[in-house]
Amino acid sequence: MERKDFNDTTISISDINRILLxxxxxxxxxxxxxxxxxxxxxxxxxxxxxxxxxxxSTLAYVQENTVMDDLQYDINNTPCEQASNSDTEFCIxxxxxxxxFPKDPFLVDLQLESYLGYPLKNAQGQTLGIxxxxxKTPISNPDPILxxxxxxxxxxxxxxxxxxxxxxxxxxxxQLSEQTKRDNLxxxxxxxxxxxxxxxLMEVKGKKSxxxxxxxxxxxxxxxxxxTHIADRVLLHSASAIRSAFDNxxxxxxxxxxxxxxxxxxxxxxxxxxxxxxQLHSGFQxxxxxxxxxxxxxxxxxxxxxxxxxxxxxANLALKLCKQSQNCHIQYYDSRLSAMHLRRSQVIEALKLDxxxxxxxxALSVALxxxxxxxGDNWSRFEVLxxxxxxxxxxxxxxxxxxxxxxxxxxxxxGERVFELACEAKRFLEQTLGYSVELSVNCSAKELAQPRQYxxxxxxxxxxxxxxxDEFTIELTETVLMTQSGDIRQALRGLHEKGFKIALDxxxxxxxxxxxxxxxxxxxxxxxxxxxxxxxxxxxxxxxxKLIVELAKQLQVSIVAEGVxxxxxxxxxxxxxxxxxxxxLYSCPLSxxxxxxxxxxxPPQSSSSK
Numbered sequence: 001m002e003r004k005d006f007n008d009t010t011i012s013i014s015d016i017n018r019i020l021l022x023x024x025x026x027x028x029x030x031x032x033x034x035x036x037x038x039x040x041x042x043x044x045x046x047x048x049x050x051x052x053x054x055x056x057s058t059l060a061y062v063q064e065n066t067v068m069d070d071l072q073y074d075i076n077n078t079p080c081e082q083a084s085n086s087d088t089e090f091c092i093x094x095x096x097x098x099x100x101f102p103k104d105p106f107l108v109d110l111q112l113e114s115y116l117g118y119p120l121k122n123a124q125g126q127t128l129g130i131x132x133x134x135x136k137t138p139i140s141n142p143d144p145i146l147x148x149x150x151x152x153x154x155x156x157x158x159x160x161x162x163x164x165x166x167x168x169x170x171x172x173x174x175q176l177s178e179q180t181k182r183d184n185l186x187x188x189x190x191x192x193x194x195x196x197x198x199x200x201l202m203e204v205k206g207k208k209s210x211x212x213x214x215x216x217x218x219x220x221x222x223x224x225x226x227x228t229h230i231a232d233r234v235l236l237h238s239a240s241a242i243r244s245a246f247d248n249x250x251x252x253x254x255x256x257x258x259x260x261x262x263x264x265x266x267x268x269x270x271x272x273x274x275x276x277x278x279q280l281h282s283g284f285q286x287x288x289x290x291x292x293x294x295x296x297x298x299x300x301x302x303x304x305x306x307x308x309x310x311x312x313x314x315a316n317l318a319l320k321l322c323k324q325s326q327n328c329h330i331q332y333y334d335s336r337l338s339a340m341h342l343r344r345s346q347v348i349e350a351l352k353l354d355x356x357x358x359x360x361x362x363a364l365s366v367a368l369x370x371x372x373x374x375x376g377d378n379w380s381r382f383e384v385l386x387x388x389x390x391x392x393x394x395x396x397x398x399x400x401x402x403x404x405x406x407x408x409x410x411x412x413x414x415g416e417r418v419f420e421l422a423c424e425a426k427r428f429l430e431q432t433l434g435y436s437v438e439l440s441v442n443c444s445a446k447e448l449a450q451p452r453q454y455x456x457x458x459x460x461x462x463x464x465x466x467x468x469x470d471e472f473t474i475e476l477t478e479t480v481l482m483t484q485s486g487d488i489r490q491a492l493r494g495l496h497e498k499g500f501k502i503a504l505d506x507x508x509x510x511x512x513x514x515x516x517x518x519x520x521x522x523x524x525x526x527x528x529x530x531x532x533x534x535x536x537x538x539x540x541x542x543x544x545x546k547l548i549v550e551l552a553k554q555l556q557v558s559i560v561a562e563g564v565x566x567x568x569x570x571x572x573x574x575x576x577x578x579x580x581x582x583x584x585l586y587s588c589p590l591s592x593x594x595x596x597x598x599x600x601x602x603p604p605q606s607s608s609s610k
Contacts, residue, residue: 009144011038019155027159028060029067031152036062039145041133042112043068046120046156048129049075049084056080059129059160077103083117084127090146091117095138107134114139118149120157122164131156165554172551176544183254184540185232186239191255197263198308210269211311212262213298213319214242214276219258222293228537233286234293245276261315273297273330281329296322300333317341348404350390355413359420364388366421367589368429371440371560374579378433379599383440383475383582384422385589386414402444411446416457418442422472423465425592432596440473440503445480451491455498469499473524477505489519496521503560507548525552529563529583536568549576 011034019031028046036044043063047056056075061068075081078101083091093100097115098107107115112134120129131153133145183190189197201209216222216238223231238260242252246262253261264272276297283292298319305311314333317340322331354362364386371381388396405414422439429437447454462469474495480488492502503524527548534541545561552559561573564583573581587598 009038009148011148016151019152023159025060028156029062031156032060032062033065033067035133035148035152037065039133039148040135042110042136044131044133046129046131047080048160049080049127051084054081056130073106077101078107079104079115079117080130080132083119083130083132086119090119090149091115092139092142092146094140094142097134111136113137116142116145116149118153120153120160122161128164129156129160169551169554172547172554176547176551179540179544179547184534184538185235186254188239188252188254188260190253194251194253194255194261194263195308195312197251198311201263202302202305202308202311208267209263209265209302211300211302211315212264212269212273213255213315214238214260214262215296215298215319215323216258217294217296217323219293226289226291230286230289230291234291237284237286237291238280238295241279242276245272245279247272269299273299277329294329296328297330298322298333299330304333344400344404346393347396347400348408348410350393350396351401351404351410351414352408354388354390355410355417359417359424362417362421363390364414364417364421365591366418366425367591368425368439368595369582369589370587370595371580371582372586374574374581378435379602380435381438381440381580382429382595383589384418384425384442386418386421386442406444406446411444412450412453412457415443415447415454416461419458419461423461423467426467426471427465428592429596433599436471438471438473440475442475442477442505443480444477445488448476448480448488448491451487451494454491455494458495458500459498469495470501473501473503475503475505475526478507492520506562522555522557524558524560525555526560526562526582527578532561532563532569532573532583533565535572536566542572545573545578546576549578553577 015034015038019027019034022030032044032046035041043061045061046059048059049056054075055072057072058068058070061070075084079091079093079097093115095113098104098110098112101107106112114135114137116133116139118131119127120131121127131149133149139145181189181193198211216234219231219234222234235254235258239252239254242260242262246252246264251263255261262272277295280293280295283290285291296319298315298317298321300311300315300318302311305314314337317337318331318333320340321337322328325331354364365388367385367387368382369385370379371383372379373381386398386402388398388401390396402411402414405411419441422441426437426439443454458469458472495502501523502521503526504522505526506528507525525548527545531541531544531548535545536542549559558580559578560580560582561569561578562582564570564573564581564585566585569583570581570585573579587595590598
């Protein structure tokens, strides 16, 4: 049989330039067409490999000077299998290829003499595709076709690597999205699923529904007495009872450590709540233990609320009153909750007065928690946390005063005050420690809703204190990304242009935001503490942490693990590649003077490692 000699085959610079001007599928198809026509191949194609099921799928396929339809085939017992597994640069059979692979129907049926496969590898060296040409005649001198296939494989790889990175990232996001919808232990939907469901139901008019919050009384003491294994049995039993009481028809959620929620449609909420209380109040037997406990229920009708957030707030008010009242186990939201509203009003008025005062006379303060970079020279990064000890009201929790500030439009003034206190703390730390520090400051969606005002406040404070924007990181919760607002995007763009870094806090708890993460320039991801603290005992939590770390690597952003409390957690995170650590293992949040004392009392080498 006559052998094919490629010594006279040339592909011009203009041909190559024409290919380089193309993009996407057109580049792949025209590359195959050029090689096919110039080399007179039987066919030339680019395939993508799926290692899981040993299947190749054509991305571009040219035969008889025609772009063919895409196809899939099993690569077992084919030269493509060798090309995908080989460590060599290429795989070639210059003659009798169909005899070398008698189980390859494509080669055998068409009596194809020669095969050339050029592996297409990702940045990690993994073969994800192959550039293939087959010929009806043997090849006498393969060097020219090897040269051209090598040249065009580089062009193809450059095109495909971006595609592979997007697919890899999308896969990770999809896995995270699915895994973060549900609670690890009970497999019930979680708090963020509840928030989305409530928003949807509130938009559907004519629905007569109620929200029921269920809290296990004294669960912390129960956990301390029996340990987490038995406590988990209580949670699982409670989840099962809630499903039973609500007939598995209504949606059930686990929204906290010992707190569940149910959306009850129709007018049967009273009967179902009573049935649930009786079932749980009777306790249950586990091994040789009779476990008895009680629950409190807070219930609000959809008709009593203006939004999903309002519904949750009022159900929580009912639940809090229920837990505070003796001999009360089921509490419906009504006007008797005015005392709680009074406290809220007092907080609002006190906050207005405090923010009107100078920073020197303010009762607001900041605590700092270190973000420790392992193997770093010192503690130089800290998260700023707002604190308030009012002369009349006493300690007011951040949840209370932040909610009050957002409700009354004081959130920007509160944010400005906290940032000013942060600058004061930064100046104090640097003057005392003798080196520069970086601070992370939390920001809410409502602050970013007024981007010009927010950026102006930050800029003015930086100019006053002589600090640079790149010495600060602005931390956002995932709910901020879920706010599809042009103002939010404008604010984030403005922050980056000024030099601020952006961190995404509590990552992994809000699955909807995963759909938006590509829209924003995020510099840092902070893994939510619930996953960190559960990963040693829960495989799903461990997998989520691994996925988040891998996602950060794919996106080329830094990553911080929050809530690290033990050496075992630290070692696990380091093994995954996470080396920025925040948590009580190193320090609780401290006032600036307390933090100085803590740092000065650190033993040698402890400023960067435990």
